[in-house]
Structure formats: structure tokens, C-alpha cells
Amino acid sequence: MFGVWAPGEEVAKLTYFGLYALQHRGQEAAGIAVSDGSGVVVYKDLGLVAQVFDEPTLASLRGHLAIGHTRYSTTGGSTWENAQPTIRANTAGTTIALAHNGNLVNTAELARDAVERGMDSDGSTSDTALVTTLLASRPDLSVEAAALEVLPTLRGAFSFVFMDETTLYAARDAYGVRPLVLGRLERGWVVASETAALDIVGASVVREIEPGELIAIDEHGLRSARFAAPEPKGCLFEYVYIARPDTTIAGRNIHSARVTIGRQLAREHPVAADLVIPVPESGTPAAIGYAEESGITYGAGLMKNPYVGRTFIQPSQTLRQLGIRLKLNPLRENVRGKRVVVVDDSIVRGNTQRAIVRMLREAGALEVHVRISSPPVNWPCFYGIDFATRAELLANGLDNEGIRRSIGADSLGYVSLAGLIAATEQPKTRLCRACFDGEYPIELPAGNLIGKHVLEGVDRRVAGAGGEEVGPGGATSRGPGGQSFASSSTGGDVSSHA
Ligand code: SF4
Structure with missing residues (x-):
């Protein structure tokens, strides 16, 4: 998520580069909204x-303020209607x-509030579109x-960037x-995730x-x-996996x-081995730390195709399983005949780790x-974070030995919660x-009343809806370069890319 207010700058391009840097936070959809003071275009x-x-699209998005988003769905399916930024005009x-x-987490309650205010659903099923609708429901x-x-009526986790014709908000x-x-x-x-x-x-960083x-x-100026x-x-998981290593959160560099x-992992779970390898990329810094502390040689053992996205972030199980095979390949020369320690950031469903252990054995690793x-x-x-339902989590119902057997490893060790928290340099209570x-x-x-599809299948129609929808062809709707485009979710096509 990215926002910029900078007269005289190419704000759409700045947003594009900002989003590029934040691509790891969501890979399902991307969008930019701009305003030149007279109208908002998404x-x-x-x-x-x-x-x-592409270049012509960005060149056509002119203005002095912009916001942008890369989506990873947690409420509402991975559809065009749910892509962001969401947009709504008030009366x-x-x-x-x-x-x-x-x-x-109070999406269902907010949906009722929107209906009571006479605001129709705009075709989207995301909590985000609902907030935009609620903001637009107060034209006075x-x-x-x-x-x-x-x-103050929203419950749950939200970092927002939003805008109208003249102002950037966060x-x-x-x-x-x-x-x-x-x-x-x-x-x-600039504001950014x-x-x-x-x-x-x-x-330059000013503050959080x-x-x-x-x-x-x-x-x-700024108010x-x-x-x-x-x-x-x-979120503790930002330190483990989500954030980029070159990001700083609460004063702590993630790398x-x-x-x-x-x-800490090496101190808590030592093992006699010949080589420490990371599961690239998110396991790399922890593998470096493990190797430093244990004195075991650090090296590459798995090659990652950098053009394949994060596996668990993909929306369906089928894609996830395909994703693993596309993503990683063992370096046979490095692992053959060796006792290997493979360091990863987390086990969610266990599919990745099971596939990796099998790949490394097939490549000749002894242990x-x-x-x-x-x-x-x-x-x-x-x-x-759309981990899974509890039933899908590998650690649910299995002890350490059960998980080890399930992924086929010779041994398995997780860092302790206390050890992880200490590494963040944040108090546990924060x-x-x-x-x-x-x-x-x-x-x-x-x-x-919670879950990814809480608004799907729910009738949110309102007779005589008071909210004005901004349809394609209206003042805020434009299709740069002739590609499909819409400024609201009134049914613009999903574009097919060349
Ligand atoms: S539940 Fe886990 S992933 Fe979700 S916000 Fe809390 S620490 Fe982060």
C-alpha cells in the first residue's frame, strides 16, 4: 500500500515504484488512483x-496525489470487483x-450499518469496499x-491510505x-506499508x-x-515472514x-550437520544466523525461481501445490552426501516443507x-493473513514428532515464542x-460472522439506494490506453493483458 502527495512529481510513477517494492505483500491484483484536483481516477x-x-497507462494517470495497492485477499474473493483501490462518490x-x-472482524455488522444508511452493495464483497461506502454515506x-x-466503528486490523480530489489520508x-x-x-x-x-x-522516513x-x-500541510x-x-509474523528484510518496524531492522x-534457533535446537541451507528467500537471514551460531558451513541448497510468487499467498490449494514445484529446485552438487540443516520461516500447511525434504533426499542428502x-x-x-482455517494448519492436533513424521524430516525444531519475541526487541505486550x-x-x-467470504451470498440490496455510484464513462472513470477500466465496481471488464 502506498500513497503520495507531491505537486510537480509524476505521482502515478512514484506509486508504481512504491508498489513494485511492496509486491510481496499481495500478488492477486494491483491498482492506482490519482487526482489532479478535479477528479479521482482509478x-x-x-x-x-x-x-x-505499462508506460502509457502510467503516463495517462496524471495528478498531484495518488494511492496504490497490491492485493492479497483476506475478506472477499480474488475477483476484479474486490481489487483496490476501491472507489465511491458521495451525493x-x-x-x-x-x-x-x-x-x-466486524464486517457483517458494518454491512448492516451501510444498508441502514441506504447504501447499496456495489458488487464487491470486501471489507475494504464497505469502508469506502461508509465514508461516502456522510455527504454532509x-x-x-x-x-x-x-x-472508531471499525474493529480489526486496518492500515488505510485514502484520498479524495485534493487530500491524501492515512x-x-x-x-x-x-x-x-x-x-x-x-x-x-509519502505513506507506505x-x-x-x-x-x-x-x-526519507519521518515516523510511523x-x-x-x-x-x-x-x-x-499535514494534520x-x-x-x-x-x-x-x-503483528509478530511481520518479523518472521511478511515484511521485507530491508524494512524497519518499530525501530528494528527485519533482516x-x-x-x-x-x-536463537541454533542455541535451542543444535544438530550435528555438514551444511546449513535456507529456504530462499524468507529463510535466508535465519539460516545465516543459524550457521553463524552453530559454526556449520552456510551454503545454497535450493534454487528459487524469482518469478514465482510466495506459495501460501496464492488463493487456492491447487495453485499452492503447483507453486511449490515451480518455485524451488535442489542444487544436487551442494547437498549430495551431506547432512543438511534446512531453515525455513514457518510451517503453515506443511506442503512446502514436505516437498523440500523429499527433493533434498532425492538430490542425495544423507540427512x-x-x-x-x-x-x-x-x-x-x-x-x-489468510493462513488457513484451523483444520488446515499442520500444527493443529499434531505434536512435534507428528509434524516431523508428516514432513519426513530426520529432526525438526521450532524457535520458542520467547526466543522469537526477544529477537524483535519489542515487549511481548506490544x-x-x-x-x-x-x-x-x-x-x-x-x-x-467472520471469515473470508462473510459478505458473499449476502443480499445487500437497498430499495432506492442513496449512494451514488460512479460508473464507467463518468467523471471519475477513464480507460487509459483503451484497456478495460472502471472507477467503481459497477461491472467493468476484467482486462485481458497483452
Ligand atoms: S494472528 Fe499472527 S499473523 Fe495475524 S496479526 Fe497476529 S501475529 Fe500477525
């Missing part, structure tokens, strides 16, 4: 950033575009005032589950957006307001944290010892650890 589609945008003629990192208020009314939930940082350009401001995206566009803070940036008291609970976790730089993932995440220890910091609704 261009979005399913696919990677480089597949969705006063203001258009709001919004991008979201995280996941709300400024967007800033509407946000201060709506944000907000972070009271728990600050997902990261969001503010940066400075010579002639403007990770500091790495600021580096890439030449922005505070939990419970809303900021607004326009020609009058900050509080909509909730901060209760920081940053250094992962090397420290690897060192395969698996070391994991996070504790067992025992609980689902409702705050923005971290969400729910997927590891089941303590959910944000209350969850009972029953089936």
Missing part, C-alpha cells in the same frame, strides 16, 4: 504490478478512493470528519497491527503513523488527529531480527534436519502473537 486489475501497468460530488492492508461531512466518525487501527510509515520527499509526502518502499522512491491516528495531507487511544499490538532468530524460525502456527489469523498462542488482542465475533 486503474486496477488482477495481476502483478508489472502486468497491470455531494466528492469521490473517495481507499486502499487497505489488514482485515476487519468533509471526508476528514466522516473518517473520524467511521474509523489511518492505522488502535492496535497498529499492520505497519504504516510516513516519509518525506523534497516536494511532498514498509520503509523499503520509501527508500525506493527516495523518500501512530496506532489510532488519522493524518491528512493537502496544500495546507494529525486521534480517533482511538493507542494499544499497540504489532537483523531474522538473523537473531536464527542464532535432512528442518529448523523453523517461528513457533508452530496453531491458530488462524483474522487480522490480514505484539499480536495470536497465531502462535491463541490470544487474540482484538475481540472476534461469534459464530459464522
Whole structure:
């Protein structure tokens, strides 16, 4: 997620590069919204950033502020309608575009609220589109005032960047589950999910957006307001897997944290071996730490095809299984005849590790010892990571020995939760650890009022809907380069890419 307010700059291009740096956070869809002060235009589609945008498209997206998003679905299926930024105009003629990192847990309740306000569903089934709708349901208020009314009603994890014709906004939930940082350009401001995206566009890091803070940036400068008291609970899994190694969260560089976790792993689970290899790329820093601490030689044992996305982030089981085979290939010369320690960041369903152990044995490894730089993932995440249902998690119902047998390793060791937390240099109380220890910091609704498809199959039609939808061909809708495009979810085509 990325946002920029910078008159005189090519904001769509800056956003494109920012999104490129953040591609690892979502690979299902990408989109950019821009405004030149008179209208908001969104261009979005399913696919990677480089597949969705080309030079002519970016050149046609002109303005002085922009937001962008790469999607990884947690509420609402992987459809074009659910791609972001989402967009909605209010009856006063203001258009709001919004991008979201995280996941709300009171989506069903918010959907009811939207219906009560006379706002129709716009075809999307994401929590994000619902927030955009709620912001647009208060045409009598400024967007800033509407946000201060709506944000306290949202429960769950949200880092938002949003905009109207003139102003860039950013907000972070009271728990600050997902990261969001503010940066400075010579002639403007940037907000991004990770500091790495600021580096890439030449922005300096100013600070993190505070939990419970809303900021607004326009020609009058930057304003900050509080909509909730901060209760920081940053996602522990960002340190393990999600964030880029060159990103810094809460003052801690992610690469250094992962090397420290690897060192801890070596102290907790030593083994006699000839070679430490990472599962590239996210296992690399922890493998370096393991090798440093244990004194065992570090080397490459698996080659990764860099053009294949993260495996568990793909939306279906079939794609995940195919993804593993496409992604990794053993380096036979390096592993043949050796006792190998293979370091990975986490075990979710276990498909990746099972395939890796088998590949390494077939390549001639004498022993395969698996070391994991996070504790067992025992609980689902409702705050923005689509791990699985509890039943799909390998660690659910299996002890360490059961998991070892299931993946076929000679030995298996996970870093302890205390060891992982120590490596973040954050106090335990300031971290969400729910997927590891089941303590959910944000209350969850009972029953089936939660989950990825909570809004699918639900009738959200309203007789005489009050919300104005901005359809293709309207002031905020444009199809650069003749490719399919729509500014709202009124049914524009999914474009086919050349
Ligand atoms: S449950 Fe796990 S992945 Fe989800 S926010 Fe908490 S620590 Fe992060």
C-alpha cells in the first residue's frame, strides 16, 4: 500500500515504484488512483504490478496525489470487483478512493450499518469496499470528519491510505497491527506499508503513523488527529515472514531480527550437520544466523525461481501445490552426501516443507534436519493473513514428532515464542502473537460472522439506494490506453493483458 502527495512529481510513477517494492505483500491484483484536483481516477486489475501497468497507462494517470495497492485477499474473493483501490462518490460530488492492508472482524455488522444508511452493495464483497461506502454515506461531512466518525466503528486490523480530489489520508487501527510509515520527499509526502518502499522512491522516513491516528495531507500541510487511544499490538509474523528484510518496524531492522532468530534457533535446537541451507528467500537471514551460531558451513541448497510468487499467498490449494514445484529446485552438487540443516520461516500447511525434504533426499542428502524460525502456527489469523482455517494448519492436533513424521524430516525444531519475541526487541505486550498462542488482542465475533467470504451470498440490496455510484464513462472513470477500466465496481471488464 502506498500513497503520495507531491505537486510537480509524476505521482502515478512514484506509486508504481512504491508498489513494485511492496509486491510481496499481495500478488492477486494491483491498482492506482490519482487526482489532479478535479477528479479521482482509478486503474486496477488482477495481476502483478508489472502486468497491470505499462508506460502509457502510467503516463495517462496524471495528478498531484495518488494511492496504490497490491492485493492479497483476506475478506472477499480474488475477483476484479474486490481489487483496490476501491472507489465511491458521495451525493455531494466528492469521490473517495481507499486502499487497505489488514482485515476487519466486524464486517457483517458494518454491512448492516451501510444498508441502514441506504447504501447499496456495489458488487464487491470486501471489507475494504464497505469502508469506502461508509465514508461516502456522510455527504454532509468533509471526508476528514466522516473518517473520524467511521474509523472508531471499525474493529480489526486496518492500515488505510485514502484520498479524495485534493487530500491524501492515512489511518492505522488502535492496535497498529499492520505497519504504516510516513516519509518525506523534497516536494511532498509519502505513506507506505514498509520503509523499503520509501527508500525506493527516495523518500526519507519521518515516523510511523501512530496506532489510532488519522493524518491528512493537502496544500495546507499535514494534520494529525486521534480517533482511538493507542494499544499497540504489532503483528509478530511481520518479523518472521511478511515484511521485507530491508524494512524497519518499530525501530528494528527485519533482516537483523531474522538473523537473531536464527542464532536463537541454533542455541535451542543444535544438530550435528555438514551444511546449513535456507529456504530462499524468507529463510535466508535465519539460516545465516543459524550457521553463524552453530559454526556449520552456510551454503545454497535450493534454487528459487524469482518469478514465482510466495506459495501460501496464492488463493487456492491447487495453485499452492503447483507453486511449490515451480518455485524451488535442489542444487544436487551442494547437498549430495551431506547432512543438511534446512531453515525455513514457518510451517503453515506443511506442503512446502514436505516437498523440500523429499527433493533434498532425492538430490542425495544423507540427512535432512528442518529448523523453523517461528513457533508452530496453531491458530488462524483474522487480522490480514489468510493462513488457513484451523483444520488446515499442520500444527493443529499434531505434536512435534507428528509434524516431523508428516514432513519426513530426520529432526525438526521450532524457535520458542520467547526466543522469537526477544529477537524483535519489542515487549511481548506490544505484539499480536495470536497465531502462535491463541490470544487474540482484538475481540472476534461469534459464530459464522467472520471469515473470508462473510459478505458473499449476502443480499445487500437497498430499495432506492442513496449512494451514488460512479460508473464507467463518468467523471471519475477513464480507460487509459483503451484497456478495460472502471472507477467503481459497477461491472467493468476484467482486462485481458497483452
Ligand atoms: S494472528 Fe499472527 S499473523 Fe495475524 S496479526 Fe497476529 S501475529 Fe500477525
